[in-house]
Amino acid sequence: MGTEIVCGIDEAGRGPIAGPVTAGAVILPPDFPVEILADSKVLPEPRRREVAEIIRRGSVSWAVGWATHEEIDTINILRATLLAMRRAVDGLAVRPQIILVDGLFCPECGLPARAIVRGDATVPQIMAASILAKTARDAWMEEYARIEPRYGFERHKGYLTEEHRRRVRRFGPSRIQRRSFRISAPEDSGGQLRMLP
Numbered sequence: 001m002g003t004e005i006v007c008g009i010d011e012a013g014r015g016p017i018a019g020p021v022t023a024g025a026v027i028l029p030p031d032f033p034v035e036i037l038a039d040s041k042v043l044p045e046p047r048r049r050e051v052a053e054i055i056r057r058g059s060v061s062w063a064v065g066w067a068t069h070e071e072i073d074t075i076n077i078l079r080a081t082l083l084a085m086r087r088a089v090d091g092l093a094v095r096p097q098i099i100l101v102d103g104l105f106c107p108e109c110g111l112p113a114r115a116i117v118r119g120d121a122t123v124p125q126i127m128a129a130s131i132l133a134k135t136a137r138d139a140w141m142e143e144y145a146r147i148e149p150r151y152g153f154e155r156h157k158g159y160l161t162e163e164h165r166r167r168v169r170r171f172g173p174s175r176i177q178r179r180s181f182r183i184s185a186p187e188d189s190g191g192q193l194r195m196l197p
Helices: 045-058 069-075 077-090 124-144 162-171
Strands: 006-012 021-027 061-067 098-102 113-116
Touching: 006 077, 006 124, 021 077, 021 124, 045 124, 061 077, 061 124, 069 077, 098 124
Parallel strands: 006 098, 098 113
Antiparallel strands: 006 021, 021 061
């Protein structure tokens, strides 16, 4: 990459059935301690929060972008994810020269971009973006749990766990439920919980 200003991008929250999707964008300095980085999914939560703080303090620039559950239902999860990524890049204080994105697709940012499968396990900038996206979304879900405490969002973060399914079955959909996502398990008979068009 030479002296190019490289921005890593990754998302958190494509899989849940409730809440927003979040994207992190990070530009790291050459002397950043990359040995502390890893895919956010393999870091224990307390360590992930510690590393996120180091990233925020030590990066050249960082930003987090969001797409709401309404946007996900309106334009679909892939387009909403790319929208969150574009918003993250737009939020950077320093304009990168190239963006490296985890996965198969790149957002339209008006910049050279490359998608890298499993980049969140191999590219430091993407690892850092993964950590910021995950910690930001988790914190949002934990805060939102105070608004609708009966759904347990502080524990499952909107993913389709048995607890989440049980609470939706009992209380009905939350206000941040993704209506276009399947809520019932395939073996469930409760059609009112499927929430598909």
